[in-house]
Amino acid sequence: MSKPKIYITKKIPDEVLAFLEQHCECRMWDGRGTPSREGLLGQLAEVEGLLTSSGPIDGELLARAPKLRVVSSISVGYNHFDTEAMKARGVIGTNTPYVLDDTVADLVLSLMLASARRIPELDHFVKQGMWKKGAGLTDEDFFGLDVHHATLGIIGMGRIGEAIAKRAVHGFDMKLLYHNRSRRPETEERFHARFCGLEELLEQSDFVVLMTPLTPETQRFMRKEHFDRMKRSAFFINASRGQTVDEQALIEALQNGTIRGAGLDVFDTEPVQPDNPLLQMPNVVTLPHIGSATAKTRLDMAMTAAHNLVDALAGRKPQYVVSELRSLVE
Ligand SMILES: NC(=O)c1ccc[n+]([C@@H]2O[C@H](COP(=O)([O-])OP(=O)(O)OC[C@H]3O[C@@H](n4cnc5c(N)ncnc54)[C@H](O)[C@@H]3O)[C@@H](O)[C@H]2O)c1
Numbered sequence: 001m002s003k004p005k006i007y008i009t010k011k012i013p014d015e016v017l018a019f020l021e022q023h024c025e026c027r028m029w030d031g032r033g034t035p036s037r038e039g040l041l042g043q044l045a046e047v048e049g050l051l052t053s054s055g056p057i058d059g060e061l062l063a064r065a066p067k068l069r070v071v072s073s074i075s076v077g078y079n080h081f082d083t084e085a086m087k088a089r090g091v092i093g094t095n096t097p098y099v100l101d102d103t104v105a106d107l108v109l110s111l112m113l114a115s116a117r118r119i120p121e122l123d124h125f126v127k128q129g130m131w132k133k134g135a136g137l138t139d140e141d142f143f144g145l146d147v148h149h150a151t152l153g154i155i156g157m158g159r160i161g162e163a164i165a166k167r168a169v170h171g172f173d174m175k176l177l178y179h180n181r182s183r184r185p186e187t188e189e190r191f192h193a194r195f196c197g198l199e200e201l202l203e204q205s206d207f208v209v210l211m212t213p214l215t216p217e218t219q220r221f222m223r224k225e226h227f228d229r230m231k232r233s234a235f236f237i238n239a240s241r242g243q244t245v246d247e248q249a250l251i252e253a254l255q256n257g258t259i260r261g262a263g264l265d266v267f268d269t270e271p272v273q274p275d276n277p278l279l280q281m282p283n284v285v286t287l288p289h290i291g292s293a294t295a296k297t298r299l300d301m302a303m304t305a306a307h308n309l310v311d312a313l314a315g316r317k318p319q320y321v322v323s324e325l326r327s328l329v330e
């Protein structure tokens with residue numbers, strides 16, 4: 001029996017490719033990064049499975065891929081899936097939850113610590129030779145904000161939110177507030193966390209961490225009125241998606257001193273434009289969307305995605321089908 005044809009839009013670890021080759025006829029993008037949109041669309045005529053981490057997987061793409069049955073994303077976020085178009089065509093969509101929770105949570109704590117203790121700013125200061133006698137420096141020039149025992153507000157208390165909570169509460173003795181679509185009694189008990197309305201969370205937190213998925217409901221979720229409610233001494237951390245924030249409102253809140261600083265792994269446009277004012281701000285720590293970027297975690301994500309793809313193509317129920325498309329496998 002012939003193997004199903006799949007296309008892989010970025011380089012994946014050898015052992016994941018070897019596993020896929022046992023079950024599928026694989027073609028993998030061999031350039032750097034990912035193919036252009038046109039380049040990708042031109043590859044799809046015979047393809048039954050797509051392994052990717054970007055999109056959009058929309059009506060235009062589906063029209064160019066008449067045999068496509070499964071799109072397996074090497075990511076937990078799947079805002080690049082047009083789930084309505086996929087459902088209408090019966091295309092299964094899968095993702096990779098759980099395997100990256102700890103790695104992303106480590107990064108969020110890093111952003112909190114780096115922004116509050118001004119690590120990149122003061123690293124630059126030292127390397128530029130500005131730490132010297134006679135410069136008139138005082139202790140206060142280096143003061144930051146304590147992370148330990150501060151109040152953390154997590155918006156979007158899901159899998160990654162919980163991993164952040166564990167580190168913050170058990171490691172840093174932080175007080176935890178959270179806002180979520182629904183209450184989580186076990187989380188409250190485990191971390192002495194308090195569920196509260198968004199406004200109260202914003203007003204009381206020293207660190208506000210945004211960890212919701214990007215959905216129509218969370219698009220531009222953090223706006224001017226929300227930054228206005230935050231403490232002037234507070235930090236805003238975003239590792240969800242850039243479009244969950246009104247970036248212009250964030251820029252103004254930072255410029256006006258409405259909030260003290262920010263730690264950002266994600267941006268409205270990625271890669272972030274070089275003239276984005278956020279890149280000029282010493283009180284903002286910026287990263288190139290690296291929440292899950294360790295070799296071990298990316299390997300686990302790619303292998304999880306490969307199993308999802310192989311199972312779905314073989315007519316078995318994959319481990320992680322995105323919720324909007326679960327009816328296709330039940
Ligand atoms: N920066 C990165 O590299 C990186 C890595 C992994 C995940 N992410 C992002 O993080 C997101 C969360 O991942 P997860 O695995 O924790 O997902 P999850 O589904 O386990 O948790 C998300 C939580 O957000 C809540 N939520 C959704 N809409 C909400 C709303 N309108 N108001 C309040 N709460 C709301 C949900 O109830 C859920 O508890 C992903 O969808 C992805 O966009 C980013």
Ligand SMILES: O=C(O)[C@H](O)CO
Pocket residue numbers: 053074075076077078100291292
């Ligand atoms: O959603 C995810 O898994 C990360 O953002 C990587 O894309």
